[in-house]
Amino acid sequence: MTNINGATSHLRIATCPVNWNNNDIPGFKPVTPFPEILDRMHDDGYAATEYDASFGNDPVQVCAQMDSHDLVLTGSYQWVDFLTHGADVSAYENLRPTLALLAELGCRHLIVSDSLRPHRVALAGRVPEDGSESLDDASYARIAAGIHAVATMAAEYGIKVHYHNHVGSWIEAPHEVAALLAQLDTSCADLCFDTGHYAYGGGNPAQFIQDNIAKIGYLHLKDVDTDAVVAARARELTFLEALREYVFSPIGTGSADIPAILSVLVENEFDGWIVVEQDTCVGDPTETARQNLAFIEHWLENHQAIGR
Numbered sequence: 001m002t003n004i005n006g007a008t009s010h011l012r013i014a015t016c017p018v019n020w021n022n023n024d025i026p027g028f029k030p031v032t033p034f035p036e037i038l039d040r041m042h043d044d045g046y047a048a049t050e051y052d053a054s055f056g057n058d059p060v061q062v063c064a065q066m067d068s069h070d071l072v073l074t075g076s077y078q079w080v081d082f083l084t085h086g087a088d089v090s091a092y093e094n095l096r097p098t099l100a101l102l103a104e105l106g107c108r109h110l111i112v113s114d115s116l117r118p119h120r121v122a123l124a125g126r127v128p129e130d131g132s133e134s135l136d137d138a139s140y141a142r143i144a145a146g147i148h149a150v151a152t153m154a155a156e157y158g159i160k161v162h163y164h165n166h167v168g169s170w171i172e173a174p175h176e177v178a179a180l181l182a183q184l185d186t187s188c189a190d191l192c193f194d195t196g197h198y199a200y201g202g203g204n205p206a207q208f209i210q211d212n213i214a215k216i217g218y219l220h221l222k223d224v225d226t227d228a229v230v231a232a233r234a235r236e237l238t239f240l241e242a243l244r245e246y247v248f249s250p251i252g253t254g255s256a257d258i259p260a261i262l263s264v265l266v267e268n269e270f271d272g273w274i275v276v277e278q279d280t281c282v283g284d285p286t287e288t289a290r291q292n293l294a295f296i297e298h299w300l301e302n303h304q305a306i307g308r
Contacts (some may be wrong), residue, residue, distance in 0.1 A: 011265060013296060014048035014074045014076040014275045015041050016132040019071030019286045021054065021197075024116075027242055028280065037067040044290040050275060051076040051107050056283050059104035074273045075192075075218060076164070082114045082146030083139060083170060084307055089149045096153070109218055109273065110154050111192040114171060116239075121168035124239035125232055127176070134176050137183075143170065144183035151189035162192035162218040167200050168239035174203035179256055186215045196222030196248050196277070199256040200229055206260035213268045221261065222277040223254035242282045251276065251292040252299075262299055 001237065017143075020040065032040060034055045041049050048197035051073045055062050066073060085091035102110065120127075127133055151161035163184065165177045177198065181191070193216045208217060225247055232242040234252040252258045265274065276296065281288040 010269060010271060011262075011300070012048070012271070013046070013293070014050065014273050014292075015044070015046040015289055016050040016077075016251070016275050016277055017052035017054060018277060018279055019281075019289045022243065022279050023052075023240060024137075024282070025240055028244065029285070032285070035065040035069070038065055038071060040286040040289070042069045042071060043294055044109075044286060046276075046289075048072045048273070049076050050111075051105060057101055059101060062105055063135045069236035073105050073107040074281065075111050076107055077111045077164070079115050080112045080146065080150060080177065082112075082143040082150075083135075085146055086142040087145035087149050089153070092146070092150050092153060096149065098220065099157040099159055100153055102159055104250050108159055109151075110150075110159050110161050110191075111164050111218060112147065112161060113166040114151060114169045115171065116166070116168045117159055120170060120172065121239045122127075123234075124167050124172075124203070124237065124242060125229060126236070127173040127201065129173070129175060129267045130225050131175060134173070135179070135265070137179070139170075140179045141183045143180060147189045148185060156262070160217065161189040163189060164192040164220065165194055165197050167197045172197065172201040174198070174201065174208070175210065177201075177203070177208075181212070184215075190217040191217050192216075192218040192220060193236065194220040194222065194277075195258075195261055196220070196224050196255045196279075199224040199254075200209070200247065204257075206257050206264055209261060210268075213264070213270065216270075216272065218272045219265070219270070220277050222276050222279070223249045223251050223256045223258055225253070226255040229255070246279075246280050246282055248277075248279050250281070250295070251279065252295040258295070259299060263303070266300075266303060
């Protein structure tokens with residue numbers, strides 16, 4: 001159970017470093033270094049965060065800082081070229097040092113996504129529904145086989161793997177997420193479902209969660225600025241250009257329908273981590289992260305008060 005400003009809920013809420021430091025667009029804003037970033041997270045009211053390489057690779061030092069800030073680690077994000085390597089287990093051996101470190105840190109979740117592809121980054125939010133710019137069935141199976149291979153390896157370290165749908169990758173649009181999911185053994189590796197990326201890709205995240213809750217083990221909760229995404233599509237902005245135009249909005253202000261998503265999660269007693277994200281923001285990221293959590297707190301308080 002989680003207690004958020006008096007509202008008791010089983011939802012497990014966390015934050016992540018990307019809210020301050022977006023590695024996809026280096027230099028966009030001043031970096032908030034480790035461990036200062038933990039001060040910001042703690043002051044905002046979060047009790048958990050994802051791990052980032054900027055935290056360093058000394059488990060003793062990282063754990064000491066986490067303890068001193070009353071924070072725990074949830075998961076860590078990793079780009080992996082699944083399409084190229086498929087089921088070739090040897091191609092993923094370079095992940096072992098990361099898995100060993102995460103295990104030492106008590107971080108039990110690895111979030112993976114197939115690599116960004118330049119032509120897909122350029123096509124962000126505009127993937128044709130007819131599948132003409134998407135993979136064939138054999139390629140989806142190849143990506144799934146790679147995910148299974150990494151999941152088997154990660155299990156040796158007590159770590160669960162979750163696949164993240166991502167704008168600018170081969171798994172962006174709703175039909176692409178569905179095609180991969182049809183090939184994925186979710187008892188081996190399930191989804192880290194990203195609500196903002198799914199909405200950006202043209203989908204209804206609340207409906208997807210309702211229909212696939214049993215296949216989602218980890219969640220990235222973000223919103224999409226309605227006007228910004230329409231403009232990005234009309235101007236044919238790349239994903240990275242759209243990030244600079246603040247395509248992801250504060251929680252509860254965009255088109256992802258965060259209240260509906262939270263309602264589905266509560267009603268289904270979702271017990272995975274819910275990581276609150278906003279990849280870029282106008283103004284101070286610390287204040288934005290605080291406001292995003294406040295929206296969730298307020299929703300939970302109202303939800304509890306009316307006895308739903």
